[in-house]
Amino acid sequence: MSQPNIVFIMADDLGFADISCNGRRDYHTPNIDRIAERGARFTQGYANSAVCSATRTALITGRYQYRLPIGLEEPLAGKPHVGIPPEHPTLPSLLRAAGYATSLVGKWHLGMPPLFGPDKSGYDDFWGIRSGAVDYYTHLNTRGESDLWDGDAAIARDGYLTDLLGDRAVSIVEARAPSQKPFFLSLHFNAPHWPWEAPGDRAEAERLRGSRLRHYDGGDQRTYARMVQAMDRQIGRVLQALDTAGIADNTIVIFTSDNGGERFSDTWPFTGIKTELLEGGLRVPSLICWPKRIPAGQTTAQVGATMDWFPTLLTAAGTAPHADFPSDGIDLLPVLTGQSPAVPRTLFWRYKTNAQRAMRDGDLKYLKIRESTFLFDVVADPRERGNLRERRPEDFARMEAAWHAWNAGMLPEIPDSFGETYTAAELADHIGMG
Numbered sequence: 001m002s003q004p005n006i007v008f009i010m011a012d013d014l015g016f017a018d019i020s021c022n023g024r025r026d027y028h029t030p031n032i033d034r035i036a037e038r039g040a041r042f043t044q045g046y047a048n049s050a051v052c053s054a055t056r057t058a059l060i061t062g063r064y065q066y067r068l069p070i071g072l073e074e075p076l077a078g079k080p081h082v083g084i085p086p087e088h089p090t091l092p093s094l095l096r097a098a099g100y101a102t103s104l105v106g107k108w109h110l111g112m113p114p115l116f117g118p119d120k121s122g123y124d125d126f127w128g129i130r131s132g133a134v135d136y137y138t139h140l141n142t143r144g145e146s147d148l149w150d151g152d153a154a155i156a157r158d159g160y161l162t163d164l165l166g167d168r169a170v171s172i173v174e175a176r177a178p179s180q181k182p183f184f185l186s187l188h189f190n191a192p193h194w195p196w197e198a199p200g201d202r203a204e205a206e207r208l209r210g211s212r213l214r215h216y217d218g219g220d221q222r223t224y225a226r227m228v229q230a231m232d233r234q235i236g237r238v239l240q241a242l243d244t245a246g247i248a249d250n251t252i253v254i255f256t257s258d259n260g261g262e263r264f265s266d267t268w269p270f271t272g273i274k275t276e277l278l279e280g281g282l283r284v285p286s287l288i289c290w291p292k293r294i295p296a297g298q299t300t301a302q303v304g305a306t307m308d309w310f311p312t313l314l315t316a317a318g319t320a321p322h323a324d325f326p327s328d329g330i331d332l333l334p335v336l337t338g339q340s341p342a343v344p345r346t347l348f349w350r351y352k353t354n355a356q357r358a359m360r361d362g363d364l365k366y367l368k369i370r371e372s373t374f375l376f377d378v379v380a381d382p383r384e385r386g387n388l389r390e391r392r393p394e395d396f397a398r399m400e401a402a403w404h405a406w407n408a409g410m411l412p413e414i415p416d417s418f419g420e421t422y423t424a425a426e427l428a429d430h431i432g433m434g
Contacts, residue, residue, distance in 0.1 A: 003099065003182040003317050004290060005251040007173075007242070008309070009235060010059075010186070012052060012107060012193040015261020016283045017268045018228055024266055027225040031236030035255050038289035040298035040336055045256065045286025046360070048306040050275050050351055051075045051420055052132060052258040053109045055306050056188075060090045060110065060121065062310025062327035066350065066410035074275075074351060075132055076109060077418040083111015086120035089322040091310050093122030095184045098319040101176060104128065105168045106188035113152065126151055127168045129161075129190060133213055136161045136190075136197040137205035142212045160199050162191045162227070166234025170241045177245035182317070187238065191231040194219070194262070198226030216426055224264035249291045252316060254309060257284040263427070269382045275421050277349050277358040277367060278384055290316070294336045302335045303345040303360065348406045353419035354433075359403045364388075366399035375399070 017023040021033040021041060048058035048065055053075035057065040061084070065071025070082050084090065092102040104118045106128040111117065118126035127150050131141045134148070137160060141147040148155050157164055169187045176183040196219025197204050208215060235255070242248040260281040261267045262274045272278025286304060288294065293316075307329035314320055321327045334340035349358040357368040363379040375388040375396045389396045424431045 002250065004292070005176070005182050005242075005247055006095070006100075006184045006313055006317070007169075007238065007251060007253045008184070008186045008313075009238075009253065009255045010056075010106075010188045011231060011255070011257045011285070012188070012190050013259060013262045013265070013274055014192060014228070014257035014285060015265030015267040015273075015280070016270060016285060017266040018192070018261060019285050021287075022285055023268060026221065027229055029228065029232040031232045031239060032255055032285075032287070034236075034239060035253050035287040035289050038291055038296050039253075039294045040288050040300050042286035042304055043299060043301050044303045045284055046282050046303070046305045046347060047257065047259045047284045049074065049349070050259050050277055050281040050356075052107075052193075055258040056110055057084065058305070058307040059309060060084060060092070061088060061325070062091065062307050062314075062321055062329050063325065064307065064328050064348070064410060069411065070111065072352075072411060072414055072417045074353065074417065074419045076111070077132070077420075079418075080112050081115065083116030084121050086116070088121075089325050090122045091313065092118075092184060092186070094314055094319055094322065095317055096122050096124065098314075098317050099182060100317065101179070101181055101183045102186075103172050103183065104186045104188065105172065106165050106186070107132075107190050108188075117152070119151065123186070128165065128188070133193055133195075134161065134190060135195055135205050135208060135213060137202050138209055140209065140213075142214070144210060160197075160230065162189060162230045162234055163199070165189055166237050169234070169238050173238060173241040173245065177241075177247050184313075189231050189234075192224055192227040192264075196220075196223050196227070196264070198223045199230050219264055221264055252288065252290040252313065255285060255287040256306070256309075258306075260284060271383050273422075275351070275353065275419075277351055277356040277369070279365075279378060279382060282349065282358075288332075288336065290336075293333070295338060298336070300335065300342065302332065302342040303347065304332055305329060305345075305347055308332050346402070348403060350407065350410075350413070351419070352413045352417060353421045357403055357407075359399050359406075361399055361402070364395060364399065366396065366403060373400070 019029040049055040054065045139148040267280035270279035272280035347360045359366040367374040
């Protein structure tokens with residue numbers, strides 16, 4: 001069978017239930033839902049981190065982000081000497097070596113030129129933003145700098161950024177489709193990350209000009225809904241381009257988010273948001289379709305993480321991780337194609353701010369926040385309310401010890417790494433968080 005094309009779509013700060021197939025009720029996401037209808041929807045899909053660049057590190061390397069200095073930044077902020085090392089094998093570099101044309105459209109946030117950049121980590125071409133957040137209309141970043149690029153060339157384009165990214169992605173599909181060469185398109189939207197601007201909100205963009213963009217005096221559920229729906233429309237255009245070109249059947253399409261939801265997200269039935277190792281900060285939409293191989297209409301309880309997409313896609317492409325850089329993830333294809341039942345997983349997390357630590361082992365989750373420790377059955381108790389630490393002391397002790405053993409193999413936390421968080425002064429439901 002010929003190598004499949006791959007379209008990897010990543011949203012930014014999208015909550016688990018922010019798509020209608022996962023439960024959102026006040027708006028609909030028919031195009032994102034169509035990916036699940038054509039393939040599989042994970043009910044237990046996790047991000048590798050509760051913030052963006054750390055998860056993106058795990059995606060591009062297929063490994064726990066804590067193995068690299070950039071993974072210690074939560075997220076990367078203003079450190080020009082930190083990024084994905086150009087010599088490290090990556091998902092795009094390995095796919096390119098296997099014969100793929102590789103493109104990144106959208107958010108990079110894994111290190112700044114001249115030391116780092118998409119072109120140094122395996123992408124043939126890049127069109128999008130380098131930093132963590134930009135305004136949707138002015139395209140200025142949090143430092144007030146224009147941050148829209150075509151490769152290494154700064155460009156100016158008028159328009160709503162979500163739409164511009166959709167335009168570029170469609171043009172790549174249309175250009176690549178006639179070729180016999182397979183393509184890998186990473187489409188990394190900045191939506192629905194703040195600033196809270198939907199199509200037509202140019203006045204809000206002007207109000208925020210010159211600010212750090214992370215405004216706490218704006219946004220609402222209606223604006224957020226319009227932001228997500230705008231992204232859904234562009235995803236629909238990409239899916240239609242695949243259909244029109246006659247290549248959808250042998251194209252893998254994945255949709256996920258880099259971490260759990262933020263202020264206006266729906267993370268039901270979970271608690272917690274971005275920057276927190278509660279389920280709401282980690283559980284994310286995870287959808288995949290590959291009509292030629294994956295049966296349609298599946299819902300799977302397989303536990304998965306961002307880093308699993310790395311070996312899954314390499315296997316699909318007929319290649320494998322570099323022997324010196326083995327993946328910490330697993331190939332999900334045997335489960336998705338029906339060749340294997342769901343397999344047990346053990347996953348680990350840490351987040352420096354508030355000394356957060358977590359481990360998922362089967363249905364159990366070990367969690368530490370500051371000096372408080374917990375043991376939850378997150379299948380029976382997804383809202384993490386019933387602390388089983390005293391009731392199941394042997395499981396708690398086993399998992400706490402396992403977390404420390406795993407952590408000993410990772411890079412240690414460092415004092416000067418950045419850690420994003422929210423305080424009571426910013427969010428009213430964070431009383432007690434200084």
